[in-house]
Amino acid sequence: MTAELLTDKVAEGNRLAAAGNLDAAAKLFLDALNDDGTDLEAAYGLGTVALHIGEYPRALEIAGLITSAQPNSIKYLHLHGEAALYAKRAEEAVAIFRRLLALDPDNEDARKRLISAMLPGESYYHLLARLHPLLRPATYIEIGVDRGRSLSLAGPECRAIGIDPAPVVDVDFQGTPDIHTVTSDAFFAEQDVPALLGQPHFDLAFIDGLHTFDQALKDFINLTEYAAPHSVILMHDCYPLDAASCTRDRTTNIWSGDVWKVVCALRFAVPDIDLVAIKTPPTGLGLAKNCDGLYERLNARYNELVETFRDRDFDWLAEDMDGRLNAIPNDWQAILRHLGEG
Ligand SMILES: C[S@@+](CC[C@H](N)C(=O)[O-])C[C@H]1O[C@@H](n2cnc3c(N)ncnc32)[C@H](O)[C@@H]1O
Structure with a gap:
């Protein structure tokens, strides 16, 4: 499989996911990963789908792998933090969102997620x-x-x-x-x-x-x-x-x-x-x-x-x-x- 075909497959997966067709998107991402197990964008797509369908431990595992491979990607760190938050791994979510904010201090969305992880409950x-x-x-x-x-x-x-x-x-x-x-x-x-x-x-x-x-x-x-x-x-x-x-x-x-x-x-x-x-x-x-x-x-x-x-x-x-x-x-x-x- 050429790099171009792989990119097309991931792009189609992203299009399907955005349209709400999560099963079909997951199949394409998996397919892409079978072709190239190191494709981080395919793994990111799969992790995002896992998060959306409530498979939080799986989303967290995938997100952990892609942030290890690329520790400075805001998008990957965001997925990792979200997955940790939903998987009720508050300490991990705090560490990841703080790491993200150190790289991107103006990211208020990440700061709001950090608040959810750090300080739950009434204001x-x-x-x-x-x-x-x-x-x-x-x-x-x-x-x-x-x-x-x-x-x-x-x-x-x-x-x-x-x-x-x-x-x-x-x-x-x-x-x-x-x-x-x-x-x-x-x-x-x-x-x-x-x-x-x-x-x-x-x-x-x-x-x-x-x-x-x-x-x-x-x-x-x-x-x-x-x-x-x-x-x-x-x-x-x-x-x-x-x-x-x-x-x-x-x-x-x-x-x-x-x-x-x-x-x-x-x-x-x-x-x-x-x-x-x-x-x-x-x-x-x-x-x-x-x-x-x-x-x-x-x-x-x-x-x-x-x-x-x-x-x-x-x-x-x-x-x-x-x-x-x-x-x-x-x-x-x-x-x-x-x-x-x-
Ligand atoms: C965060 S707001 C207060 C919000 C308010 N306590 C509430 O929760 O609805 C901070 C306020 O402190 C006032 N402020 C700034 N310097 C001050 C000072 N030296 N002494 C008293 N108030 C000050 C500002 O004018 C501003 O209105």
Whole structure:
């Protein structure tokens, strides 16, 4: 068989597969592989058909062979990642999609698949929607309001404060939040926070403002000044996906900034801090409590912590991501237990 005939056979297989005639396509791909067992395009076609008809272990086996032969092919890596995901081999899917994203950092489709593999279950927003009625905070501080989606979860009786230099609210709130159109630094420098709250402490806070490590760390520290033992501090974007989507400067659509370093820095400064990263999509949610009394201690070490962690990179974190972030599963019962409510 000439190379040309083989190419025609594979092309016809692809045409049949695109038309939904998967059995006939599979026969042609197999036929082509009988002619030349090393034809990667025929194997790719067969693997794709196997994936479509639900033969996930077979798709995974084929995809593994073709990505070994050609480790830098985006298309082959995508098939491999998909097959691993459907075959419920989450760790393999994560490794493959990360490898793909290292080669093609703008591939948002692959990043979405990586999220499915890494962080299954309800999103951070659904988790916030569960936490508000569970904790019923009388006072709430939110840093980073944007359209008001997360702020709108505060109940009608809650005294809610929103902080954002450029909010673009387009939702209806349950109560009447007090929105301060300033940066978080200006807010903490200028405002009498207990007077605004009507009590010395907040019950719940959510950090979702500027997504740089040093700013999110400062936001966390500033909040601890008004924390009681029961106060819960939530922090978005604590569980990053891959190197390109957790840089300080944004280059990708799905992006978490380098906020994850806040978790590492806090755990370094206060080894027994009551802080976990919940593995919720798209990029994790930090949850801290018992943070009263930490303000002086952390504030005194702010510059040192920024210096120590600023240049840590994703590869360092990936050596022991769950350990370094003290990660817990995205499981409501596990979260309740962590909150002492289970
Ligand atoms: C991801 S959005 C917040 C989304 C919102 N929490 C939600 O889930 O619906 C981030 C917001 O942080 C705001 N922001 C940026 N820098 C800030 C700062 N220094 N202090 C407070 N907010 C800031 C931006 O204007 C933007 O609206």
